[in-house]
Each structure stands twice: as C-alpha cells, then as structure tokens.
Amino acid sequence: MKQIILSLLLSVSLFCHAQEEGNFTPSDLLASMQPGDKAALLMVHFGTTYDETRTRTIDAINAKARQTFPELELREAYTSRIIMRRLRTRGIDKPNPAEALKQLHADGYTHVVIQSTNIIEGVEMESLRRDAASLAALFKEVRVGTPLLYSVADAEAVVGILAATKPAKGSVVLVGHGTYTPSTASYALIDYMFKAHGWNDFHVGTIEGYPTFETMLAQLKAGQAKEVTLVPFMFVAGDHASNDIAVDWREALEKEGFAVNVRMQGLGELSAIQELFIDHARFILKHRMVDIMEKKAKYAAEKD
Template identity: 60%
Template structure:
C-alpha cells in the first residue's frame, strides 16, 4: 500500500482542507475522500469538461486558463479535457483541432487503465448541458470503480453569493450593468431569475440579469434599466464562461444597438466569466470538495427512509 500512502500524503500536503465548508449542502453529500480509497494499481484522473468555443482569443483566456489552474492545483490527478458542443467540435475538426466528447474521453481513460475519474464542467447553471453530461457519465460509469462529478458554477445559494461578490467589482459609477446569460428553454432558466433576485436582495439595484434564450429576457432587463430615470450609461457584461459568438454578436452588436437607439451610451465588456480568477477559484473549490465528498444516492436514501423505524 506504499503507493496509496504516498498519494494521500501528497494530496493532503498540496491541496489541504482549504475549501469552504459551505460549498454544498451537507444533506446531499457525505464525507468520503476518494484519495484514501485508492488501492495499489488504481489510477485517478481529472477530466475538465467545457462547452467549448471556436474563438481562439477567448479560449486562451478562459478554457486554457482554468485548465492550467486545475493542473497546478491538483498535480496528483492526471489531467484530461473534453468538449460537449458537437457543433464546435465539428468546426474545430475542419481546422485540424480534435476535441474529444465526454464519452470518448472516458473511453480513452478506461483504455489507459484509469479506475477513478473526477469530472468538473465549466457549465454556469445546472441545465441541459449538465443533464447531458450526467447521461454520458451514467453510460460509462460501469467501466470504472468510481466517477465523481463536481457541480456547475451556480449550485448552492453560497455559490450565487460568491459570484455576486465577484460581479459587483465590475460595477461602474452612474452606470447600469446588464448581465447577459445564454438562457435555456427548460425550468432551469429559473436559476438566472434567482441570480437577479439575489442581486437585488444584496443591494445591487444597478444590476439586472437578462438572457439570450430564456427568462429573464433582455427586455426584462431593459425595463429595469428604464426605471432608473437618471441613468444614461449602460454596461453589457456576458454572463457566460467564454466571450464567444453570443458575446461578440448578440451582445456587442444587437443588444448594444438596441440600447443606443433608446439614447443610452453603451459599453460592452467583452470578457468571459472564465477570465476572472475569483470565478475560476469557485470551480477549483468545487473540484476540491468533490474529491472529499460523495454525492448521496437519492434512491438509496429513500429506501433507507422506507426501512427505518419511527
């Protein structure tokens, strides 16, 4: 068991126990350090999963940046990467750049003898991309001793609070800031509304959240702006991990022009969330948490409840 002891010692020394205790609700997780469960011959990897982008400029500042940070933070985990957008992967392939999807990346890890995989996505909300990723993982889970999946940027109320604190630093005097998220057609769009609500509850009345394809809509955010009678300057901020097509077209062109037609002076901030060190750190904290905590199987939990004595 010498290999296991060395791995655990390195893990404790390099990672410590510095993650916030409130990262996730304790009811949904139990403390179980995956590093302490490794047996001789086991191999563990960290798989970072991104939606992806075809824009080299924003990829270098976001995806590549957090990949580098994850490698540095978790040297005891062999690093791998996957993309989930098949459209982006197809377009990159035409340029000679091949990215694996999650199933392909896991199949490769299995072929290389890995037994444990920690997966962390850079998704913003727990929406259809997370749902798709979980289905990919379930398909491959029987091939490994264990796969653990970290949570997206926004999961617990404390995640929202940390994100809001980070976004508040982007505020400008006498300027209204509209955060523009991608949005979704599923009930998961309520997570954007929660962010908007918490911004107001935290006293950030000069912020509003809108989305390209969900609720709150961009028009909802503009209504909030117009209620601020003395505001003439607007800052448009992508609430997206990368500043790609939506940022460069929908936000920097269409939304900017729509606001200018209403008489506002508009400044698009072409910066993806993934560029901000504080945002990157939330993802790193999620990885550190899932290394030491295992998510509760809700089906098993309900069976235990059914068999328990009152």
C-alpha cells in the same frame, strides 16, 4: 473590497456545510483507491472557436486545475458538436465527454472526477451526467462536480465577485445564454440577489430564457438608467458575446436611448470565478453525491 472577499470565503464555507447536509456525503475518493489504481480529472467545457478567449478561460482553468491537483491526470473534453466540428477543420481535435472517458479507460484509469465549466444545472449538465452514467461501469468510480451556480452559497459568491468588477458609473447588464428548462431560474436568482444586497444597478437578462431582454429593459427604465455596460454571463466571450451581445443587444439598447458599453470578458477570465470551479472539483474529490432513493430510504429508516 475586503468585505466582498470575506463574504466570498464565508459563502464557500457555507456551500460545503450545506452540501454535506443536502445531497452529498463525505467520501474521500483518493483514500479509497487501491494499489494499481489511477485517478484522473476530466475538465469539460462547452468550447469556443475564439483562440484568444480560449487561452484566457479554458486553457487558463485547465492549467490551474493541473497545478491544484498534481496527483490527478488532467484531461479535457468539449460538448458543443458545432464547435468541435469547426475546430477540426483547423486541425484542432477535441474529444467529447464520452470519447474522453473511453480513452481514460483504455489508458488504465480507474477513478475519474468530472468537473465542467457550465454556469447552471441545465441541459448541458444533464447531457454530461448521462454520459458519465452510461460509462460508469468502465471504472471503479466516476464523480461529476457541480456547475458554477448549484447552491445559494454559489450565487452569493458569484454576486460578490461580480459586484467588485462594477464600472465606475452606469448600470451593468449581465447577459446569460438562458435555457428552456426550469434551471433558467438560476439567472433570476442572481438578479434578485444583486438587488437584495443593494446593488440595484445590476440586472440580468438571457438570450434564450428568462429573464428576457424585455424584462431587463423594464428594470433599466424603472431605475432611470442612462449608461449601460453589457457583460457576458458566460464562461467564454465567444459567438454569443460577439454577435448577440455586442451587436444585437447593444443596438437594441441604443435605440432605446441608452449609452452602451460592452465588456468582452467571459466569466472564465476572472481568477475568482476559476477558483470557484476549482473548489467544486476539490469538494467532489472529498464527497460523493447521494442517490435520491438511498437518501429517502435512510430518512424513512430514521423515522421508524
């Protein structure tokens, strides 16, 4: 356990160093503010209609962010239109990112840091970045933090955290949502990294991307696994966990002869995972993302 914790701390340190050398540059947002300016942190979640998992994940990380950044006004937004619509019928209103940003502007906030609880740099992050860019003119500065898996160091940290939660026996199958974009490779990276560290009884599959169920199944059979624990590789254990994982994937594996357990626990319930997201928010407070054209121009000038 001590080795895993040390590895995690090293990974966070490497993340900061690698990002400063990559597409981020040091820039303290709070230090740039003038008298009368106001700063806010907008936590953005896909959302869930499951009250218990929301309490243990979304509400928990919001509370941790509020405690970590007392100098920032804490607001939240959801991105799933379906979830927001269902919650509204129960009297629970959650704004989307654009609505939350417009309200922050109306409330006089001049600087906004946006941190999502997305797992990968997929379509949800693309949509969020577009929302932020479309309303950036309303503020002096808007910064968007990175998802859980953005760098190799992020993946190393996540692998270390999850390895420490392994059941006493059997194999673990992490089930992600998946996507149709190239960012589905993030799941394959995690699968590969587990095995590179010698954790050959960890496998990754996705519901709507790659690695597929069939890919994961082939690995289980190759490893001659007998018992499997299915674990959501998602921030919350909501609809996908309750239906696709706990029912469809479980039944499919049982038909293949495996003894199957299901751990109904979203990644967001793990304190160490929450801390990684908080670290990403802390990082973006102190760094700004460099525009690719700015970076290319600087590189060319240095070579001339």
